[in-house]
Amino acid sequence: MPTLNKFVMSYVLRKFKNARSSSNNRWFAYVNKTGNITTRGLAEFLIQLGVMLDRSDLEKIIIKLTQAIPAIVAQGYGVKLQGLGTFYPTIANTKGGAETPADFNLAQNVKGVRFKFRPDSTDLDDLTTKAFGKKVSFGNGYYQETTGPKAPMIPLAAAEEQEP
Numbered sequence: 603m604p605t606l607n608k609f610v611m612s613y614v615l616r617k618f619k620n621a622r623s624s625s626n627n628r629w630f631a632y633v634n635k636t637g638n639i640t641t642r643g644l645a646e647f648l649i650q651l652g653v654m655l656d657r658s659d660l661e662k663i664i665i666k667l668t669q670a671i672p673a674i675v676a677q678g679y680g681v682k683l684q685g686l687g688t689f690y691p692t693i694a695n696t697k698g699g700a701e702t703p704a705d706f707n708l709a710q711n712v713k714g715v716r717f718k719f720r721p722d723s724t725d726l727d728d729l730t731t732k733a734f735g736k737k738v739s740f741g742n743g744y745y746q747e748t749t750g751p752k753a754p755m756i757p758l759a760a761a762e763e764q765e766p
Contacts, residue, residue, distance in 0.1 A: 613693055613712075615703050628699030631712050633691045638680040644670065675717055687721040 614634045618625050639647065648666050653659060671681050671689050680690035694713040700706035723733070 615700075615706055618699060625697070625699055628701065629703055629706050629711075630695040630699045631693045631706070631708070633678055633693055633715075635680060635690070636678040638682045638688065639674055640682055641684050644674075644681060644683070647674065672717065676715070683722075685722055685724075687719055689717065689719050692716045692718055 613631045615629045616632055618628050618630055620626050644667075647670055648663065651666055651670065653663055653666055655663075674681050675689050675691050678691060680688045682688040692715070694716055696711050696713055700711050
C-alpha cells in the first residue's frame, strides 16, 4: 500500500525496438507500475488519513482525494475510480535514449514525470474522448475581446444546442 509521507517511484529501462526509428536499440525509462488502487483501496487509504464520514466531511473527502491521488500516483501506482477512469504516472524521456543501460543517466535521459488520466471505457461509463464527445452538446456561447479574470463574457447570438 502506498504512503502519504514518502514519494518514491521506481523506474525500469527498456530497449526501444523499431528498426525504422533513429531511436532503435536505445534505452528509455518507464514507470515501474506497481499496480492499481481501486475505489475501495483508495477509501482504505483515506481511512488511514483519518477521514470520518458525515455531511461536512464530504468536502474533506474531496480535498483528501486531491491530496491522496497525486501522492499514490507519485509512487508508481495507478488509481482507478470505477466509472471515471485511471490516473497513472509516466516518465518523459529525452529524445534518443541511452546507448546502453550503463550509459543511462536520470539527469540526462529523463525530462520528468507526467501525471496522466485514462478515461473509463466500459459500456455503461464510456468516458473515452470519442464516446464522451458524443454525449456532449453545446448551448449558449460566449467570447472575450480581452483576456484576464475581469474580462467580460460576451454572449454569442442565441443558438440552439448543437452537437460537436
